[in-house]
Amino acid sequence: MEQNPEPQPRSQPGSRLESRRLRATHLPERARLIGSSVREADLSLRLDGAGHGLLDTTHFDTVRFPPPDWALETFALAAGDGELAYTAYRGGDGVRRACARPVAELLGVDVDPDRHLVLTAGTQSGLFTTLSALVDDGDTVALADPEYLFVERMLRFLGARVVRVGMVDGPDGPQLDLDALDEVAGNGIRLLLTSNPNNPTGSVYTEETVRGLARLAVRHDFLVVVDELYCRLVYPDVPFFHLAAQPGMAERTVTMLGGSKTESLSGYRIGVVVAPPEIVDAIEQVMAMTCLRAPAYAQQLLTRWLVDDREFVRRRVEELRVIRDLTVERLRQVDGLVVRPGAGTAYLWPDVSALGLSDVAVARLLQREAGVVVSPGYQFGPSGVGRFRVCYARDEAQWEAALDRMVKALNDTPDRHR
Template identity: 75%
Template sequence: MAATRYSVEARRLLRTHLPERSDALGMSVREADLGLRLDGAGHGLLDTTHFDTVRFPPPEWAAGVFAAAAEDGDNAYTAYRGGAEVLRACARSVSTLLGVDVHPEHDIAVTTGTQGGLFATLSALVDFGDVVALADPEYLFVERMLRFLGAEVVRVPMVDDPAGPQLDLAALEAVARGGIRLLLTSNPNNPTGTVYTEQTIAGVGRLAVEHDFLVVVDELYCRLVYDETPYFHLAARPGLRDRTITLLGGSKTESLSGYRVGVVVGPPEVIDAVEQVMAISCLRAPAYAQHVLTRWLTDDVEFVRDRVLELRALREMTAERLRQVDGLVVQPGNGTAYLWPDVSALGLSDVQVAKALQADAGVVVSPGYQFGPSGTGRFRVCFARDEAVWSAALDRMVLALNGAAS
């Protein structure tokens, strides 16, 4: 009798391949990623899927704070939700940032980066079969996390607005009428860079109360906003404090990504549940690294101000240069360090564009399909790079895209 052959990957992991997108892509999302070698390694190419942390390093104090914490072995083990000193400092600074009172023992947890915080939060809140509304487009790993957890994902599109694309509130209301567990979105939005207006935030809050759903909002880039664009925290809206879970961190604007620490803020029962997930998955965020959060949001105000100015100049340079590609459309958002160019007029798919840029320009970009169905014909590029190196890369990209489209 022949031996029974088993799939190595569990069914829950196979769901993260998003095979239902095969009709549009011709393959699963996982297969498309593998074909483009999108595994975070870069493979010797200029990788624009993340920030250049050589050109944009962390604040000078970060390494010293980490080293001082590491000198005391008593710091190695903390409560699962974070060390008491760190939580007290974060509660104070996050309260000021959000405009809400954050209690250090009940309302906040330190997580393994914002990514780990996102997964812990969703694992704590989402059951198999729950309906989750997800912005389209949205950060590439969110839908995969939700599918891993067995959720039914319903995409909510963006609509054009003078302030930049905004969440379609009418579409959200239509979904909410059928019953949803939660809405998940990012603000500023990754990948579009759009910042939600006060009207959008108010509309989301109204619908959350009327239809009784939670909102998980990733505010990782809330300090990376250009031209004094107004920013509104959902948790600060009347009646939203107890149904909003806010994800924060210093991994991008402050380049603290290598320290792998983030923050989740929410109602006490949610934080308790997040702590349970952390206890069985990672025990705690990196204990010595947690201490960099004691100076985050307080000792980096001028640092962030200067960084935003530098990134704004890079944003303008990148948009101007990419517009040299015939038919390419780019509309910079008011936040993040990403652009979301539309290349559909070039007659190329986003996979073809990504392949051409790797082969002919030596540049890795994030193809639009990763961010949702609306990403077809787009790509995401991070412009937080060394100016001279990036200028040369943009020259190659323009040549490669014009050549591929001809």
């Protein structure tokens, strides 16, 4: 478990333009693991989301995997009606009413459209507005390790004391370490944040893990923010259990949902947060101060999400399963690389530690020799050092050629085992 260090004294006025809050998000303490701050490592690898002409596996290929046919039609129709341009800060009344029933069916909980739903500018905005509404400076927040790369940065920006809770490996893939969480929670925490399916590992929490997490939340009386963005991208024969449906958790759980990945709606910037009424009210206040509302025309897509896309999602999951298996097979041709297929998401989490190369070195090598951008493991937490994340939701022909280049680059580098 890793804790962030004590805040450093503010530099002299005028010596830097960045606020102390922003500098904290650079995670300078990670230098003892990777030789620099996280921010400096990101800059050295040009990890700014642009891709820079390389094949960028930090996100889905939305050309090969486009949104459903109805997405553009629904957006264009909404954009032609100026009456839809302004909505309540928590989202349009009609959209929330349309969402409530399918979201309730998905999660297995009661969902009142006026009290339990807030629409956000993507799940990223949902995470930030939720944490901003709930976390005070100095609060202790437990965060899964590894976990989505921007969450710790958000928490550090808010002044939280972050305590990492690791995963334990097992036959069902990495699972949250409930014993470690019990110990951390015993000292008092404001909330726990985790994702299920987990980003970056692709693991899906078992029923035992979900029930155990619920029992600890009730026993120690803490909130849980669970990012379930990929809950529909779970491979066949893998059961999925929603935390909010567990006993005592409806009033303690904030669930993040959206269509940005499974349905490729990322460009529309629309997300859904399901939470107790008091938390929805608090999130709405932050929404009003940051972006006023989720993109108003894009909100209308949620009237068809979870309703008209079921066959679409079924086909997509099967297509991604085939590419996942191909990717695992090909990457295992790298001598010493350890890679295990995930039960959900479109990510793999290979372990490069046996190659004698750091995750930073591997990311740089793959950019230079294979023309491929991967996400180095340090971005996701201390346990990620020595790994990288790759998104295999790509055009099959381009991806096979890229895999050839990646395998060759990793097998041929003279720096292996140095």
